[in-house]
Amino acid sequence: MESNSEERFHDHEDVIDDFYDIWLKNHPSALSSFEEIKSMAHEKQMVVFLDYDGTLSPIVNNPDQAFMSTEMRSAVREIGEHFTTAIISGRSRDKVFQFVRLNNIYYAGSHGMDISAPSFSPNYGNHEHQTSYISQLFVGNDMVNFCPVRDFLPRIQTIKDKLDKIAKDIKGASVEDNKFCLSVHFRCVNEENVGKLKEMVESTMEFYSDFRISEGKKVMEISPIINWYKGRALQYLLDTLGFEDSSNVLPIYIGDDKTDEDAFKMIKSIGKGFPVAVSTTPKETEALYSLRDPTEVMSFLILLAKWKMGCTFE
Numbered sequence: 001m002e003s004n005s006e007e008r009f010h011d012h013e014d015v016i017d018d019f020y021d022i023w024l025k026n027h028p029s030a031l032s033s034f035e036e037i038k039s040m041a042h043e044k045q046m047v048v049f050l051d052y053d054g055t056l057s058p059i060v061n062n063p064d065q066a067f068m069s070t071e072m073r074s075a076v077r078e079i080g081e082h083f084t085t086a087i088i089s090g091r092s093r094d095k096v097f098q099f100v101r102l103n104n105i106y107y108a109g110s111h112g113m114d115i116s117a118p119s120f121s122p123n124y125g126n127h128e129h130q131t132s133y134i135s136q137l138f139v140g141n142d143m144v145n146f147c148p149v150r151d152f153l154p155r156i157q158t159i160k161d162k163l164d165k166i167a168k169d170i171k172g173a174s175v176e177d178n179k180f181c182l183s184v185h186f187r188c189v190n191e192e193n194v195g196k197l198k199e200m201v202e203s204t205m206e207f208y209s210d211f212r213i214s215e216g217k218k219v220m221e222i223s224p225i226i227n228w229y230k231g232r233a234l235q236y237l238l239d240t241l242g243f244e245d246s247s248n249v250l251p252i253y254i255g256d257d258k259t260d261e262d263a264f265k266m267i268k269s270i271g272k273g274f275p276v277a278v279s280t281t282p283k284e285t286e287a288l289y290s291l292r293d294p295t296e297v298m299s300f301l302i303l304l305a306k307w308k309m310g311c312t313f314e
Ligand SMILES: O=P(O)(O)OC[C@H]1O[C@H](O[C@H]2O[C@H](CO)[C@@H](O)[C@H](O)[C@H]2O)[C@H](O)[C@@H](O)[C@@H]1O
Pocket: 051, 052, 053, 054, 058, 059, 060, 061, 062, 063, 066, 088, 089, 090, 091, 176, 178, 183, 185, 187, 216, 217, 218, 219, 221, 257, 259
């Protein structure tokens, strides 16, 4: 007997669940592995790194509306009180701060190409890319801004003007200025126009050979080609936060997108720590652990903070 469409739909969902369960065997849930994580982290210093979009906030159609919930903000605030914490985002540093609005954590924007850190690092060359400033966030605090791509700024603006013209002609397309990189969004573009948009962006970028295009979630990310990415930002932050030589440090990085894979790889190359991929579907990842979505991320952060509070009182 032929099954009806509702039954077929459920069969399809069951198959997806089966694939997810298989994937979970290789990337176990950080929630169900919490006891294991706790025992590995016992008497170690955990440093928490978080991505923003898709990790702390749900993916939505309008990038300007990717707000994090009040509950998530409280969870991140708690985490920042108990662990050294940084957010490494593809957004501009200012924009990610506007979304998060917490001043007990550090911020890196433009996929790690714009970092606000507490001190200079002698391990990252001279002061060419590191400039001190008085922070508006950490009031009265001297901070250091690390930015290896400042020289690209005028050309990024020229490229943005060109891409804006392209986006204006394709319904649903938009260009987001992330200061040291640009995002061309196509989440709201009709399927039949996506190819055309991509072609137009690619042919514009052919004139800028020192820029790369990488693809994220329904977005083309345009950024300067330098050997700097989220993984190196994580390493830079560990260094300037005083953990470079610490054998006791355990970085944890939670992220959902392709650019987060570089941070997962970095943690693996350090040889200790917890790379956690956020995904509702099975995917290729360097992460060792997983969480399904921002709701699970929040539950995990709450568990982590509670555990730490318990630890302090032990
Ligand atoms: O490193 P992240 O903090 O994850 O930033 C990566 C990009 O995230 C944003 O785009 C994504 O989220 C949007 C809002 O939910 C969604 O509309 C878009 O389709 C996603 O790709 C952000 O807008 C980009 O600028 C970031 O580069």
